[in-house]
Amino acid sequence: MKRMLQCLVIVCLLLMTGCVGLKNIQDLTYIVSIGMDYEEEKEEYTVYLQGINFANVAKLEGGKPTEDIPNFVAHASAETLNLAVRELYKVSEPPLYFGHVSTLVLSQPLVENKSREVLEEIGRNRSLRPTLHVVTTEEDIEEIFNMEALFNYPAIYTVLFREKKGGLAQDELVPTSLMNFLRVYYEPMGVAKIPSVKIDQDSWIADKKFPVLYFNGYSAFQQQQFIKNLPLQQSVYLNWLVERKISINQRVEENGELLAVVKLAKPKVKIKYDKDTSMPIGTMEISTSVELLEKLSDIPVEKLRKLVEEDIKANVEAIYMEGISSNLDLLNVGENWFRQHPKQFRKLMDSEEFYLDKEALKEVKVDVQILHYNTYQYDLKG
Secondary structure (H helix, E strand, O other), rough: OHHHHHHHHHHHHHHHOOOOOOHHHHHHHEEEEEEEEEEEOOOEEEEEEEEEOOOHHHHHHHHHOOOOOOOEEEEEEEEEEEHHHHHHHHHOOOOOOOOOOEEEEHHHHHHHHHHHHHHHHHHHOOOOOOOOOOEEOOOOOHHHHHHOOHHHOHHHHHHHHHHOOOEEEEEOOOOOOHHHHHHHHOOOOOOEEEEEEEEEOOOOOOEEOOOEEEEEEEEEEEEOOOEEEEHHHHHHHHHHHHHHEEEEEEEEEEOOOEEEEEEEEOOOOEEEEEOOOOOEEEEEEEEEEEEEEEEEEOOOOOHHHHHHHHHHHHHHHHHHHHHHHOOOOOOOOOOOHHHHHHHHHHHHHHHHOOOOOOOOOOEEEEEEEEEEEEOOOOOOOO
């Protein structure tokens, strides 16, 4: 009996040791976003930390508090990122905790001057989850971290923390995880993209103008180098075409006259490569279904279909040619080719020239099927 009692005491002590070292929620400073900037003249990094305030989040369930609760943003500068973070450890109590970091914000100066070094360092950092979102910005990072969402929701309800939706998104850019970005970033062919964030000052008004955050385009990388920023409209179209995770509304025009507005569903895209070629040369085939949203002119259905096909083809060719001018494979023409043609790929990589030219995309074939007319009357037999 005595021995059994001793065993029970030992077991209880072992179970209790499992809780040693755990801290209460109020005993840590939870960091949800990290911002990184670089000043070329000083050769100095600045790190920004956005801390979550649980009283601010709790307002959603418990009612809004009588006083506004501020966001908490810290920053420090040093010769390296790690040294800058160390400076913030000294002045942070409760101590910093990085286990819940959801978003990484990179400034434009850092992207242009130190993107390769920083992305490699982040990829090696075991404290950061590979599923965190990564964005770029030309705005002041401290101002971004102090932004609230609409209706005075806390900062964690801004686009910095937007989750991917289960279905198709509509006319927008979707978040990019660090893991997915780095997977494409290290590929020898194809373009890697990070959404860029901007502050909109004019669209929403409460008792005064209410600024909000939105995705305003992509930062494009090719072969581990930052190349250029892409504007919003082009980025959304590229997202529809390459990522195939959104649907988009598209104008149907003829000679500058707006005839209709249609919704383009998720497309099917296939590239057929020519055989025995020394570079990615082929034909792109695109098929998609269309829903007629608005009809502003009495346009025959066959003409409508042809105009949509011609518009898609023109947009794809324009995006491809703009990419070629900047040494960007925006349509990822070479992404599958180099796996299928390893010998030709090795020879091509020995050349100092970009692996695509104006003739590489021989033809763009588009097939559109109009499936929904939204009560607009058409004689489909005619």
